[in-house]
Amino acid sequence: MLNDLQNIAKDIDSLLLNDPFPETVKPDYLRSAVRDYPVRGGKRLRPALVIWCCELLGGRREEALYPAAAAEVYHNWTLVHDDIIDQDVTRRGKPACHITLQEELNRFQLSPTDAARSGRDFAILAGDLQQGWATDLILRSAEHGVTAEKILLILRKLEQYANVELISGEALDVEFSLRNVESVPETEVREMIYLKTGALLRFCAETGAVIAGGTSDEIDHLGRFAAAAGMAFQLRDDYLGIFGDFSSFGKAIGGDLREKKATLLLSKSIAMASESEKNTLLSLLGKEEYSAEDLKIVREIMQKAGDAVRQEAQNLADESKQILMSFPDSPARARLLALVDYLIDRQI
Amino acid sequence: MLNDLQNIAKDIDSLLLNDPFPETVKPDYLRSAVRDYPVRGGKRLRPALVIWCCELLGGRREEALYPAAAAEVYHNWTLVHDDIIDQDVTRRGKPACHITLQEELNRFQLSPTDAARSGRDFAILAGDLQQGWATDLILRSAEHGVTAEKILLILRKLEQYANVELISGEALDVEFSLRNVESVPETEVREMIYLKTGALLRFCAETGAVIAGGTSDEIDHLGRFAAAAGMAFQLRDDYLGIFGDFSSFGKAIGGDLREKKATLLLSKSIAMASESEKNTLLSLLGKEEYSAEDLKIVREIMQKAGDAVRQEAQNLADESKQILMSFPDSPARARLLALVDYLIDRQI
Incomplete structure (x- = not known):
């Protein structure tokens, strides 16, 4: 692959x-x-x-x-x-x-x-x-x-998924940073993640399917495969942003906290935390730097939500692979399956 | 019309x-x-x-x-x-x-x-x-x-004229305001005006022609008609921005001077002015407000260039109408001819 x-x-x-x-x-x-x-x-x-x-x-x-x-x-x-x-x-x-x-x-x-x-x-x-x-x-x-007909269909998908959906996702992401991030419910975060990450991947998969002359069922299946894989990747990325190992993750651990980024992990953690845990967590948002002690406290509070998010990422990855398995075996299928593993398993 | x-x-x-x-x-x-x-x-x-x-x-x-x-x-x-x-x-x-x-x-x-x-x-x-x-x-x-084929052709034209050319025109306009406006030669101003105003009009005319199933000659002729009409309009607009009558022009006279806008009129005036006229003109750029006396001085210095620009606008309008006259008489042709007059003759 x-x-x-x-x-x-x-x-x-x-x-x-x-x-x-x-x-x-x-x-x-x-x-x-x-x-x-x-x-x-x-x-x-x-x-x-x-x-x-x-x-x-x-x-x-x-x-x-x-x-x-x-x-x-x-x-x-x-x-x-x-x-x-x-x-x-x-x-x-x-x-x-x-x-x-x-x-x-x-x-x-x-x-x-x-x-x-x-x-x-x-x-x-x-x-x-x-x-x-x-x-x-x-x-x-x-x-x-x-063919011209296929190109028209691809461009319609471009304006739907890559223009309206992706840009709406970007706009929601900006809006969440203007609202109190703790007030953004899970459902809205989940929608933003699909729009910002999943929609363009859906466009990619469906475009490949259209070019190959796929049926509308095949096009739709591959679109759902890509959207699920994209969501899985984003949730995993958010998880690693708190629970990852700095040397292998490559990005600074805690960066999402510093930027008060609306992640599913943060929304879930706030929803699952006790009042005092929630206050501790909120007091740790937006710091310039995170000490080992800060991260330890954050990880303790986020542990249960973290497990849930990791599990959800795994479920989405499984779902995306299951869709692929409904297609006959081929080198392309093997590569797409390996791509999902690559997106999910890296840096763990 | x-x-x-x-x-x-x-x-x-x-x-x-x-x-x-x-x-x-x-x-x-x-x-x-x-x-x-x-x-x-x-x-x-x-x-x-x-x-x-x-x-x-x-x-x-x-x-x-x-x-x-x-x-x-x-x-x-x-x-x-x-x-x-x-x-x-x-x-x-x-x-x-x-x-x-x-x-x-x-x-x-x-x-x-x-x-x-x-x-x-x-x-x-x-x-x-x-x-x-x-x-x-x-x-x-x-x-x-x-048809799908016509749509592909229209979209290619969109990306050529409305995307690359129009946006390049906007970029040049921004750049000219960062350079000393008096250092921008006529040829560059002329190019910017075509890109910023003429290119989208060319797209419009050629798109109409493509939809009607016009030959490539017809498409090209109508594109040149629209680009010339657009240039004529812009030159006339620049002329009226100095020599127009406030009550009928609608915009403040002298606005282009206040914003140090690169117009063909300004470039030509600077090129045609004596050293002392040039210095007077440059000293009058970027003022907050223009008195009747200021405008009188500006108009005197710009008079010859103004006549040349007005003449060029008229020539372009004539050229655009001549192209139209090569098509058979029809209600659409009459409307397009009236449109050129409307663009050029208003507020004089």
Whole structure:
């Protein structure tokens, strides 16, 4: 699975690096910004999902390649706008898009305030251009054997899942950080997670299925498989954010607490805690740093909720694998099954 | 022409007011923001251009209606992001999108700084959703008789003219305001005007032609007609911004000077002025208010350039009408000819 994932990453890297779409963008630093995130690499899980779901139903990989690249570009424009909104300064170990642009704009001798604002303004436009680029990549799959009717169906799904649902998920995530995070009930957190993480994966899986000419049942099954796997991944990620091992998790443990992020783990913990535990937990939200002692207290309070979330992640992973098992055995099925394990089991 | 323009406006208003696309957007205030600008009315010149160019080539109005509405939504999402970037607080006499959202977000008892930032963040997402909405409207023209192949062609044009070109025009406009405006040469201003104003109109005209099944020559001719008419309108607008009569122009005379806006009129004036006139003109840029005396001085310095710009606008209008005259006489042709006159002759 990992070997083929690397092959797909190589194909996507090369396609995006050479794609003509950004070439006529002006000015030049905006053109570079449009290509920047999409060619920064990454595991290319979304393209793999498009391609393997296509192959699972007997479709041809070359027909799936452009829509696969489109899913990656779509994901990346949402990151460009997210990074502005979350005021993140880095992305995959490099400066965030708006920071890179801010530095480029120093050529105009701006004040620091104006440079920051203009960097942000051009990053808004970079993301806007990338949304168009993603659509254009899907349109160009017509030159690689995908029929016009299939392309229309894929684009309808793009606007439903990747535009309305994904952006609604991002908006809810922002809203939760403006509300008292402890007031956000589990059901709303769960919906936000599906929208923010599951919806684009559903788009990927269904797109692969459409390209392969799948029946509407097959398309729907693969969509549910991907949404469940995505939810499982996100719940596991939230769990590891508190209970993980720093050296293998890679991110700082407790980061979600510091950012008062609405996770299912936090909602469940608050719902299950005694009044005094709840007050202790709330008093520990939003700290600059977490000592070993802080984390010990948090983990004790969150233990029961943590077990429940881990179990729910496992159930979702099982559910997603069960859906896959209803398809005949094939190399693509084996890869998709391994992908679910990879998403869930890593770093434990 | 004006009667039919009103009919089109009514059809577009009703389509956009009832369109289901925004209905599943969450949270509710973001959903309202997505529908807000598109239903604020306006003359609906872009939809009219789609519809009349379609009818000019014998196409059916009902096939053109959804793409016509899409052009309007596309225009509006660029306005939402422009208003953030230009820090405009009103749009068509009502609060700008980010200001409306800022007020909505007061429900979370935010500090004024946080409310302003969050209003802007949600407005970024509102524009992002509207870009998807525009695409979805074009896709749904399949349900009204437009073939899948035509829709693919229209969407390719959307990403070329309305995405890459229009957004590049917006980016150049922002850049010019960061550079010393007097250092921007005419050729660059001219390019920016085509990209920012002409490209979307070209999209509208070519879309109407595609729906009608026009030949590639016809499509190209109508695209050039619309781009020329758009340039003519913009040059005329810039001219009136200095030489117009306040009571009939509607906008404050001198606004472009106050904002140091890169107009062809300003570039030409600087290029044609003597050293001392140039210095006087530059000293008058960026003032808070312009007295009658200021305007008199400005108009004297700009007189020759103004005549040249007015003449260029007239030439472009003539060129656009000449292209139309190469098509057989029809009610649609008469309306398009009247539209050019309307764009150019108003408020003189």
